[in-house]
Amino acid sequence: xxxxxxxxxxxxxxxxxxxxxxxxxxxxxxxxxPQQAYDFANGEIFVRFEESVRGCDAFVIQSHTNxxxxxxxxQLIMVDALKRASAKRITVIMPxxxxxxxxxxxxxxxPISARLVADLFKTAGAxxxxxxxxxxxxxxxxxxxxxxxxxxMPLLADHIRGKYAGHEITVVSPDSGRTKxxxxxxxxxxxAPIAFIHKTRDPLRPNEVVSNRVVGKVEGRxxxxxDDMVDTGGTIAGAVKQLLNEGASxxxxxxxxxxxxxxxTQRLQDSGAREVVFTDTLPIPAEKxxxxxxxxxxxxxxxxxxxxxxxxxxxxxxxxxxx
Numbered sequence: 001x002x003x004x005x006x007x008x009x010x011x012x013x014x015x016x017x018x019x020x021x022x023x024x025x026x027x028x029x030x031x032x033x034p035q036q037a038y039d040f041a042n043g044e045i046f047v048r049f050e051e052s053v054r055g056c057d058a059f060v061i062q063s064h065t066n067x068x069x070x071x072x073x074x075q076l077i078m079v080d081a082l083k084r085a086s087a088k089r090i091t092v093i094m095p096x097x098x099x100x101x102x103x104x105x106x107x108x109x110x111p112i113s114a115r116l117v118a119d120l121f122k123t124a125g126a127x128x129x130x131x132x133x134x135x136x137x138x139x140x141x142x143x144x145x146x147x148x149x150x151x152x153m154p155l156l157a158d159h160i161r162g163k164y165a166g167h168e169i170t171v172v173s174p175d176s177g178r179t180k181x182x183x184x185x186x187x188x189x190x191x192a193p194i195a196f197i198h199k200t201r202d203p204l205r206p207n208e209v210v211s212n213r214v215v216g217k218v219e220g221r222x223x224x225x226x227d228d229m230v231d232t233g234g235t236i237a238g239a240v241k242q243l244l245n246e247g248a249s250x251x252x253x254x255x256x257x258x259x260x261x262x263x264x265t266q267r268l269q270d271s272g273a274r275e276v277v278f279t280d281t282l283p284i285p286a287e288k289x290x291x292x293x294x295x296x297x298x299x300x301x302x303x304x305x306x307x308x309x310x311x312x313x314x315x316x317x318x319x320x321x322x323x
Contacts, residue, residue, distance in 0.1 A: 007057055009310045010087075012049070012078060014062035016071040017283045020095070020299060021061045027303030037074065045070070047077050049085065058087040059306050064098040065282045066261070072098050072117070076124045083125030091128040091309060092121050095281035095298055096229075096257045100135035103142075118142035130305060132281050132298060133228045133256040148305060148315045152256040152279045153181075155296055157188045159277055160224055160254060167222040170195050170248075172214075174227050174239040185226050192224075193217055197239045219247035229257035230278070233264035237271040250274040258284050258295070265290065 010033050013021025018032075025032045034050040060082070062075035075092065082090050102113035114135075121129065122144050130148040134140065140147040160169075169189055173182040173196040182194040195216020223243045230236050230253070240251045251273045258278035260268075265288045268276050278284060279298045289295070301318075308315050 007310065008055065009306070010051075010053060010056040010058050011306075012058060012060045012082070014060070014071060014074050014078060016065050016074070017063035019283070020063060020280060020302075023297065023299035024061060024303050024306070027300055028306060035078075043070075045074050045077055047074065047081050049081060052085075053082055054086040055088045057310050058082045058090045059093055059309075060090065061093045061095075061302070063282050064094055064096050065259075068098050072120075076120055079121060079124040079126050089127045090125055091130060091306075092126045093130045093302060093306070095132045095279075095302065096259075097131045097134055097139060100139060103136050103139055114139050115142040118144075128309065130302075130309070132279070132301075135228055148309070150301060150305060150315075151319055152281070152298065152301070153185060153188060154319065155279060155298070155301065156226075156254045156256070156277055157185060159294065159296060160252065161189060163275075164222055164252070167250075168220070170216065170218050170221045170223050172196065172216070172218065172223045172225045172239065172243060172251075174225055174235050178227060181228075182226060185224070189224075195223070197242055214242055214246045218243055220249050223248045223251045225251060225253050225273075227253075227255045229259055230255045230264060230268070231259040231261050233260070233267035233271075237267040240271040240273045244272050253277065257281050258288075260284065260288050264288075268293070 009030060011025050011030050012033050015037055021032055036048045038046055060078050062071055064071050079090055099113035099117050102111060128146045129143050132150045133152050134149055140149055169192045171182045171185045171192050171194045173179050176196055179196055186192045186194050195214055195218050198212045198215055225236060225239050227236060236253055243251050253273050253276045256279050269290045275292050275294060277294045279296050281298050284295055304318055305315055
């Protein structure tokens, strides 16, 4: 008998950050699909879903935190399991895109690992990718299918605007490569001026930066240092100290992804920043937090995007046509 097919949204979450998946599920008013997931003695990962997924619109959330390779592999296996179980459409949601810094060859005989990650998900069976604040926009072209590139800037900027209303603000890029993002921030904050830190980096020594000088007006102003990610914290802490030395009245750090490897927490705490603001695209455990750190929830944005994708709506409209 002919029948009308019914759309069925199913939400799946990896083990890296189950709290985020649960929060998204509450905003969507759906339950996270139960699954078995465990590691064999030799480190191999096993995943099995405990409900039928045939014909469903599947959304698979995973935060790629440390150990990043394990969680990347787990999400790939989840996608493969869904494909083999006849899910109708598989949308991979990775708030932090793994290997995004390896998006081009700086020198010969280097990989482009960000492209490899996209190829792996396509091979596994993903139909669509969703990520927040990619390291570079060109990564959208690495995946052979739709990519929804979400912005955390409206969320971060709303917090800054609400808390620091009345301050004379300068938006600061920690390097010349983020000036376009700084311009968007400046527009969002009502036409604030921008500045950037001119710095040098030795390509043979990763995570080590030498800050040189500030270009732009910062004296006596509240400086908002913006970036997409903070890993070891060396760049951003150096920028804060440079700005304070140049006469900034206060400095606030606003970044999307708090990777916070190694000494990052201590560096941020000792940098002199008035506040450090992140989103929770990656889990930030209690031991990595300190009193002047603020962590904003990305779950409402992810839930809205999932709803739009499921209903074949417009994701771009969530960002006033700018995404």
